[in-house]
Amino acid sequence: MDLRVLPSVDEIIADQGLQDILNHYHRPVVVTCIRSEIDEYRRKLKLIPEQLTREEIRQCVVDGVSNRLMVWSRGSLIKVINASGVILHTNLGRAVLAPETADRIKSIAESYTNLEFDLENGTRGSRYSHVEPLLTGLLGCEAALVVNNNAAAVLLALNTLALGKEVIVSRGQLVEIGGSFRIPEIMKLSGANLIEVGTTNKTYSRDYEDAVSDNTALLLAVHTSNYRILGFTYETSLEDLVTLGKRVDMPVMYDLGSGTMIDGGKWGLEPEVTVQECLASGIDIVTFSGDKLLGGPQAGIIAGKRKYVDKMKKNQLLRALRVDKLTIAALEATLSCYLTQSPEDRIPVLKMLGRDPGELKAEASRLAEALNRSKGNHIINIEVVETIDKVGGGAYPLQELPGYAVTITTDHAEKLVDKLRRGNPSVLVRIKEGVIALSVRTLLAGEIELLPALIYRYLEEAAS
Numbered sequence: 375m376d377l378r379v380l381p382s383v384d385e386i387i388a389d390q391g392l393q394d395i396l397n398h399y400h401r402p403v404v405v406t407c408i409r410s411e412i413d414e415y416r417r418k419l420k421l422i423p424e425q426l427t428r429e430e431i432r433q434c435v436v437d438g439v440s441n442r443l444m445v446w447s448r449g450s451l452i453k454v455i456n457a458s459g460v461i462l463h464t465n466l467g468r469a470v471l472a473p474e475t476a477d478r479i480k481s482i483a484e485s486y487t488n489l490e491f492d493l494e495n496g497t498r499g500s501r502y503s504h505v506e507p508l509l510t511g512l513l514g515c516e517a518a519l520v521v522n523n524n525a526a527a528v529l530l531a532l533n534t535l536a537l538g539k540e541v542i543v544s545r546g547q548l549v550e551i552g553g554s555f556r557i558p559e560i561m562k563l564s565g566a567n568l569i570e571v572g573t574t575n576k577t578y579s580r581d582y583e584d585a586v587s588d589n590t591a592l593l594l595a596v597h598t599s600n601y602r603i604l605g606f607t608y609e610t611s612l613e614d615l616v617t618l619g620k621r622v623d624m625p626v627m628y629d630l631g632s633g634t635m636i637d638g639g640k641w642g643l644e645p646e647v648t649v650q651e652c653l654a655s656g657i658d659i660v661t662f663s664g665d666k667l668l669g670g671p672q673a674g675i676i677a678g679k680r681k682y683v684d685k686m687k688k689n690q691l692l693r694a695l696r697v698d699k700l701t702i703a704a705l706e707a708t709l710s711c712y713l714t715q716s717p718e719d720r721i722p723v724l725k726m727l728g729r730d731p732g733e734l735k736a737e738a739s740r741l742a743e744a745l746n747r748s749k750g751n752h753i754i755n756i757e758v759v760e761t762i763d764k765v766g767g768g769a770y771p772l773q774e775l776p777g778y779a780v781t782i783t784t785d786h787a788e789k790l791v792d793k794l795r796r797g798n799p800s801v802l803v804r805i806k807e808g809v810i811a812l813s814v815r816t817l818l819a820g821e822i823e824l825l826p827a828l829i830y831r832y833l834e835e836a837a838s
């Protein structure tokens with residue numbers, strides 16, 4: 375089609391429909407948007423056979439500019455209502471923080487702080503001094519350090535303890551987490567040399583021992599967070615690794631991944647070693663995430679023996695991996711919940727883990743009733759069903775959490791799911807064999823009340 379119908383930038387700027395936009399937004403940004411909208415039409419026009427008038431294209435470009443600026447102003451990062459039943463959904467930003475944690479972030483964000491200022495002595499302080507006493511107190515270890523995330527924690531630990539040296543790891547523990555964290559790659563980046571020992575399914579203490587040489591700097595165990603090797607298997611126990619480490623005079627590190635400070639047994643979860651137990655067993659260094667089972671902000675926590683943590687504090691790499699004041703505020707607020715007898719009353723991740731099925735059933739019934747009340751003449755079927763929720767976030771991969779969901783059966787299921795996902799707030803549901811399921815475990819306060827209006831609005835659109 376003839377590209378001469380494309381309006382010019384000046385024509386768009388002069389358009390009546392653009393005047394409000396020009397009055398509000400920074401002009402060069404508006405011009406950039408106009409250019410890219412016109413470019414988009416140039417590409418589109420080459421592909422479509424039908425004739426569009428200059429006027430039609432002008433209107434579309436103006437609408438496109440307005441829409442683009444609206445989305446940029448609003449932000450691309452928006453709220454998602456998580457009805458998937460996966461508590462730690464990495465794609466949904468992992469742990470939801472407690473309201474009191476959010477309050478702490480807000481108050482620190484809006485003021486100056488003593489981030490690197492020692493208020494006692496009026497001298498320069500360290501950002502690492504804030505959470506360290508709390509962490510060591512809670513975990514029962516000598517020292518602790520917080521960095522950007524657990525990948526950074528592993529990188530810093532390996533680079534500090536094993537640069538140019540060998541690190542021994544079991545072949546059964548060469549994990550990949552979420553596509554981008556891979557033990558062999560992190561090892562390479564850290565400047566340490568990976569020495570694989572044992573086999574995928576069996577690695578004995580003697581396999582580690584046979585690999586120890588003058589060049590060895592560290593024995594590393596990695597939690598197989600998101601998979602399990604089942605059947606004919608043998609994994610060297612932490613106790614045996616610690617014993618071996620002592621015998622060959624080598625530090626032992628454990629990348630715990632999720633890391634939990636509470637024994638999940640009290641909610642019927644599979645047995646899982648806690649961070650405290652790990653440290654008590656004599657492991658020299660553990661690393662774990664702040665935003666997995668701990669239920670806090672994105673962060674990587676390094677805990678263990680002072681002599682190793684102190685070396686990490688002196689590593690220049692730390693400057694590139696450091697956390698900001700908002701993370702420190704959020705982590706302190708989260709950790710302070712663990713000072714109390716029942717942190718599960720205050721930390722959303724733990725609350726969701728421990729939810730009583732009876733309570734979930736009542737909540738699902740409440741949602742189903744609300745949906746039935748506003749059903750009007752929509753032809754849909756609403757039911758409360760038992761479901762299986764998941765921990766997610768690379769923790770407890772096999773654990774099934776018995777929960778409840780509300781199912782919606784409609785002819786327009788696929789379209790509805792699509793519209794719910796693309797809305798604002800976005801709503802993430804599960805769909806199986808054409809039936810939509812909304813798990814109530816991961817719904818937050820007030821969200822059940824929001825859902826009926828959203829669902830029927832989109833259903834209306836989907837059906838028309």
Ligand SMILES: *Cc1c(COP(=O)(O)O)cnc(C)c1O
Nearest residue numbers: 523524525551599631632663768
């Ligand atoms: C999740 C995980 C990581 C990466 O942690 P991030 O906080 O996402 O950087 C590393 N190792 C293990 C074993 C994990 O489970």
